[in-house]
Amino acid sequence: MMVFTIAGTELRRMFQTVLAWAVLAVVQFLLAIFFFMLLWKFLEPGTAAAARGLTDIVVTGTLQIAGIVLLLVSPLLTMRLFSEEQRSGTMQLLSSAPISLTEIVLGKYLGVLGFLLCMLGMIALMPLSLLAGTALDMGQLGAGLLALGLLMAAFAAVGLFVSTLTDQPALAAIGGFAALFILWIIHIAAYSGGEAVAAVFSYLSLLRHFDGLLDGYFSSVDVVYFILLIASFLALSVWRLDARRTYH
Amino acid sequence: MPQDTLIAVEHLTRYYGAHCAVSDLSFTVQRGEILGFLGPNGAGKTTTMQMLCGVLAPSNGRVTIAGHDLALDPRGAKQHIGYLPEHPPLYYDLTVDQYLNFCAQLRRVPSAERAAAVARSKHRCGLEEAGGRLIGNLSKGFHQRIGVAQAIIHAPAVVILDEPTVGLDPSQIVEIRGLIRELGDVYSVILSTHILSEAQTVCSRVLIIDEGKLILDEPLAGLRDADQEQVFVIALRHPPPLAALQAVAGVAEVHAIDAQRFRITGRAGSDSAVALSESAAAQGWGLYELAPSAGTLEEIYLQLTRGEPPAPDAHP
Numbered sequence: 209m210m211v212f213t214i215a216g217t218e219l220r221r222m223f224q225t226v227l228a229w230a231v232l233a234v235v236q237f238l239l240a241i242f243f244f245m246l247l248w249k250f251l252e253p254g255t256a257a258a259a260r261g262l263t264d265i266v267v268t269g270t271l272q273i274a275g276i277v278l279l280l281v282s283p284l285l286t287m288r289l290f291s292e293e294q295r296s297g298t299m300q301l302l303s304s305a306p307i308s309l310t311e312i313v314l315g316k317y318l319g320v321l322g323f324l325l326c327m328l329g330m331i332a333l334m335p336l337s338l339l340a341g342t343a344l345d346m347g348q349l350g351a352g353l354l355a356l357g358l359l360m361a362a363f364a365a366v367g368l369f370v371s372t373l374t375d376q377p378a379l380a381a382i383g384g385f386a387a388l389f390i391l392w393i394i395h396i397a398a399y400s401g402g403e404a405v406a407a408v409f410s411y412l413s414l415l416r417h418f419d420g421l422l423d424g425y426f427s428s429v430d431v432v433y434f435i436l437l438i439a440s441f442l443a444l445s446v447w448r449l450d451a452r453r454t455y456h
Numbered sequence: 457m458p459q460d461t462l463i464a465v466e467h468l469t470r471y472y473g474a475h476c477a478v479s480d481l482s483f484t485v486q487r488g489e490i491l492g493f494l495g496p497n498g499a500g501k502t503t504t505m506q507m508l509c510g511v512l513a514p515s516n517g518r519v520t521i522a523g524h525d526l527a528l529d530p531r532g533a534k535q536h537i538g539y540l541p542e543h544p545p546l547y548y549d550l551t552v553d554q555y556l557n558f559c560a561q562l563r564r565v566p567s568a569e570r571a572a573a574v575a576r577s578k579h580r581c582g583l584e585e586a587g588g589r590l591i592g593n594l595s596k597g598f599h600q601r602i603g604v605a606q607a608i609i610h611a612p613a614v615v616i617l618d619e620p621t622v623g624l625d626p627s628q629i630v631e632i633r634g635l636i637r638e639l640g641d642v643y644s645v646i647l648s649t650h651i652l653s654e655a656q657t658v659c660s661r662v663l664i665i666d667e668g669k670l671i672l673d674e675p676l677a678g679l680r681d682a683d684q685e686q687v688f689v690i691a692l693r694h695p696p697p698l699a700a701l702q703a704v705a706g707v708a709e710v711h712a713i714d715a716q717r718f719r720i721t722g723r724a725g726s727d728s729a730v731a732l733s734e735s736a737a738a739q740g741w742g743l744y745e746l747a748p749s750a751g752t753l754e755e756i757y758l759q760l761t762r763g764e765p766p767a768p769d770a771h772p
Contacts (some may be wrong), residue, residue: 213558217547220550221547221550233641298547299511300539300544300545303509304509304511305534305562305563306531306534307562308531
């Protein structure tokens with residue numbers, strides 16, 4: 209109950225910032241360009257692209273690029289979550305209220321997740337607009353949207369944790385970006401290690417699990433990976449805020 | 457008025473790393489008391505208040521609010537606290553109504569009573585006209601009032617205010633002090649201040665802390681009665697040696713503040729002020745100022761903290 213109160217206020221406050229609207233607009237604009245380019249490539253006669261099917265080229269391609277664009281912009285959305293509360297002292301309002309730190313963290317997380325789901329809805333409109341002229345592989349589209357949704361949820365959890373580490377929103381943004389980027393490409397580290405190391409690193413990589421789902425293979429390993437990642441970063445955030453209260 | 461203990465603090469201690477900010481503080485607050493928290497900057501006032509509200513966890517010791525242990529039953533204890541930190545915890549991108557509604561929800565005011573609670577709180581703090589305005593567009597005085605409104609919205613048993621009158625203009629200060637006195641009739645109020653006259657006019661009891669230690673815990677009424685001596689400050693253009701001042705009839709003690717100013721303590725029942733002005737005129741000391749000292753509390757404060765006096769009535 210209290211979680212939704214905090215989430216609602218967080219979401220309302222996000223929509224009152226220029227940054228949130230600008231991020232929505234820029235993401236939509238960039239993806240529209242890529243979407244158009246992919247569609248153009250598909251329609252060009254005689255290329256190999258056409259043979260792979262509309263969904264595979266245009267829909268999956270757009271969602272793949274959406275993942276990269278979100279890697280860049282989601283730290284901007286999560287940077288304020290706790291760093292600004294600590295900086296402006298409003299954290300004292302929450303921590304003196306009869307609610308637990310877990311409720312505060314979950315509330316803020318659901319708030320930013322609500323915003324990201326709006327973004328996901330807007331992104332989904334682009335592939336769905338193709339339905340006006342042709343049929344799509346709805347299974348692959350569904351798996352792709354699920355992949356992007358889970359990716360957003362993971363980005364939000366990591367960003368939320370980083371914003372509990374510092375009072376400076378800008379620092380939280382750059383730190384969040386660094387953390388996400390490392391998680392994104394960590395499978396590269398696997399190439400130089402032994403077999404066991406390689407297995408660990410490639411399991412940790414966000415990109416591997418994202419691509420797997422995007423191709424339409426719904427594998428529970430990928431879904432469990434995202435859920436574990438989200439849960440552990442949220443738990444770390446609660447832990448970190450409690451430590452701040454005790455040792456700061 | 458029932459005499460029940462709303463806050464009990466036992467051996468409260470807080471370390472920041474190796475630095476001890478609050479050391480072994482124990483006191484209780486009864487219903488209907490207004491407790492003033494005095495001390496120089498960095499004495500540990502804010503740290504203590506944050507520990508009472510559960511914002512900071514104490515390194516040692518126990519806080520009990522209205523019978524609930526803050527560490528074991530934080531939800532039950534925090535339900536009875538309203539807290540205004542030093543900087544009002546406001547979301548500048550919300551309107552006053554949105555913000556107060558959110559605070560009422562956070563404090564678990566039942567939804568049926570929420571609108572009434574917000575209206576009552578706004579009325580008490582003079583915010584009726586400001587409801588639809590964005591907090592970020594309002595002045596510092598309004599921010600402070602919204603902060604107070606937020607602290608009393610759920611009618612808590614204990615209201616904790618950290619320097620509530622900073623940044624207000626004189627008429628707003630009078631209003632807020634009136635409000636604090638009103639709150640003191642029903643609830644317990646703890647307020648910290650560096651303005652001694654404020655503690656003297658508003659509080660029923662004062663705690664003075666210095667370097668994290670409690671050095672005085674006394675009802676103000678008792679302090680006033682104890683004061684039978686007259687204390688005043690004189691300023692002389694051509695001051696004589698201290699011994700000459702000491703020799704004037706009725707003077708018990710002389711303390712040089714600077715080259716030209718002296719704090720004089722007169723014996724009870726004597727007319728030392730008259731005697732001094734007469735000697736000054738007769739011997740050409742050039743008396744240009746003679747003022748009663750700001751009062752008992754300041755004397756005690758200076759004695760106890762042995763530091764610079766805080767400005768008696770300095771409003772920024």
